[in-house]
């Protein structure tokens with residue numbers, strides 16, 4: 001059987017994955033822009049539904065921005081001491097932008113075969129259709145009804161709440177990739193859900209329909225930061241083999 005894994009790759013991944021910690025105390029040093037670019041470029045390789053990439057990583061790095069944003073992250077110590085605060089912003093508008101940019105790429109500067117281009121164009125049409133009918137207001141009512149009858153339908157990607165779940169779900173894959181990529185570059189992170197979403201949205205001048213599923217504090221761990229491995233529940237409680 002052909003396998004693409006190798007002992008080296010597994011060891012490298014295990015080392016990286018095991019080394020990543022949620023760090024709450026940074027040394028306050030700044031994070032160079034080229035590092036943020038490199039980390040976000042890796043995060044963009046994360047999978048997303050229909051390759052929609054419905055997110056933006058908004059990186060606050062200046063002292064002024066950090067001072068404005070840290071208190072909106074509940075003044076958590078990770079936010080106060082970070083060298084950069086990365087606000088993950090999601091929205092259907094970003095998915096639409098992705099589709100437009102992808103369309104343009106297919107029309108102008110891609111070297112795919114005609115057959116592949118036709119395939120991707122068809123995919124794009126379906127994605128646009130999904131984004132369009134998925135936002136019909138009637139879905140919100142139907143979804144509330146479905147959810148009451150069958151809670152398992154609660155994550156359907158339609159209606160306003162459904163699209164919010166969908167964009168956030170997609171962005172979280174990129175966020176986790178961001179954490180691992182940062183770790184590979186020797187940069188520490190802390191994912192945070194403790195923040196004032198309305199205050200942050202206003203401080204960043206984001207439109208009302210943009211949501212913030214996560215803020216990531218980024219920097220270099222302070223010398224006295226707690227970085228011990230964190231307990232995980234036994235694998236028997238996480239893995240179900242059928």
Ligand SMILES: Cc1cc2nc3c(=O)[nH]c(=O)nc-3n(C[C@H](O)[C@H](O)[C@H](O)COP(=O)(O)O)c2cc1C
Pocket residue numbers: 020021022023024076078190191192193194195214230
């Ligand atoms: C969605 C999410 C939200 C989190 N929010 C916070 C937070 O607001 N503040 C914080 O200090 N840590 C936060 N964390 C970090 C977790 O507490 C941490 O990942 C967990 O304790 C396991 O530790 P480890 O990441 O070092 O393995 C969050 C993690 C996730 C995935």
